[in-house]
Amino acid sequence: MSEPNDIIYGVHPVAEALKNPRRKIYSLKASRNAADRLAEEIAARGLEPEIVHPNVLDRRLGEEAVHQGLLIEAAPLRQPHLDEIDRRGIVVMLDQVTDPHNVGAILRSCAAFNVTALVATTRHSPEASAVLFKSASGAYEHVPFVKVTNLARAIAELKGYGFRILGLDSEAPEDIGAVDAAPPVAIVLGAEGKGLRQLTRDTCDLVVKLPFQGPIRSLNVSNACAVALYALSLADRPARP
Known part of the structure; x- marks a missing residue:
């Protein structure tokens, strides 16, 4: 079919x-x-x-x-399998983020920061749709969007390719800017409200948070993705002489 x-x-x-x-x-x-x-x-x-x-x-x-x-x-774009993506740079992984507006906005941030691929599960994630394409504002054409059956197994596979896996959680003990985040690295984002599932947290190498200073300690998942990618991009910059 x-x-x-x-x-x-x-x-x-x-x-x-x-x-x-x-x-x-x-x-x-x-x-x-x-x-x-x-x-x-x-x-x-x-x-x-x-x-x-x-x-x-x-x-x-x-x-x-x-x-x-x-x-x-x-015609739909052919998307790669996990073993076909570039094994350098930054990968973004979504743990049951289902809103197509959020996923589209995340794709846009991924394109802006030259992310290697966006990874989501086949279930509990939005299909490629007109709403997602519109929210992505053209980024869907540039960022590989990989669908996997099981996120924990996908994390383990990326580890096998040399990726360090960072989960993002507002209650984590360490700031994202204080850890070794040099590529290849993957950042895992959880659904709004629920956050990362326990199995996902346990599979990550480290769980980190964004260094908020104000009274609000969390962001919309698409905004959190943009801030996290900026922090990771700083880790990839060569040191100034």
């Missing part, structure tokens, strides 16, 4: 999909203004957009969708 097509809308997601040579695009619907805005990207792919009124896209996607006059249908 073939997978359903990816539905991608919005200026940034569509622009990045058009620029991605791995994307097989079946159709492009666009308002006249939106087609003019992405004329260069559309021409580079040799596509002839179907010019439609924005109301057509409203009816297709729902009035809540911020489509900005653009909609493409494309």
Whole structure:
């Protein structure tokens, strides 16, 4: 049984999909203004957009969708298996983070910090969807999104490839900036409210926290991911002479 097509809308997601040579695009619907805005990207792919009124896209996607006059249908991207990813750099792992808005925002941070891959479980994680693509703002085209059956086994596999595994928890005893976090390293983020599951915590090499100074000691998981990736990027910088 073939997978359903990816539905991608919005200026940034569509622009990045058009620029991605791995994307097989079946159709492009666009308002006249939106087609003019992405004329260069559309021409580079040799596509002839179907010019439609924005109301057509409203009816297709729902009035809540911020489509900005653009909609493409494309074949799903082939995503790698865990043993196919680059065994250098930083990997982000999600422990039952299910909100597609959060996962999309995490993908965006991963792209900004040149993360090797985002890893999530097949169950208890969002499918590739129009909402996730929109929230990722084009980052889905750039960051490998690996699905695994069992997170603890995936952590053990990464350890075998030389990765150090850091779990993120607001109650951890050590700050992320105070530990050896030089790549290859993986940071594991738990679901909002529940945090890391006990088995996940036990499988990590170390559990760390973000060094908050104010009265609030936790962040939305996507914001926590961005801050953690910044901290890890500092660990990877060469020392100044």
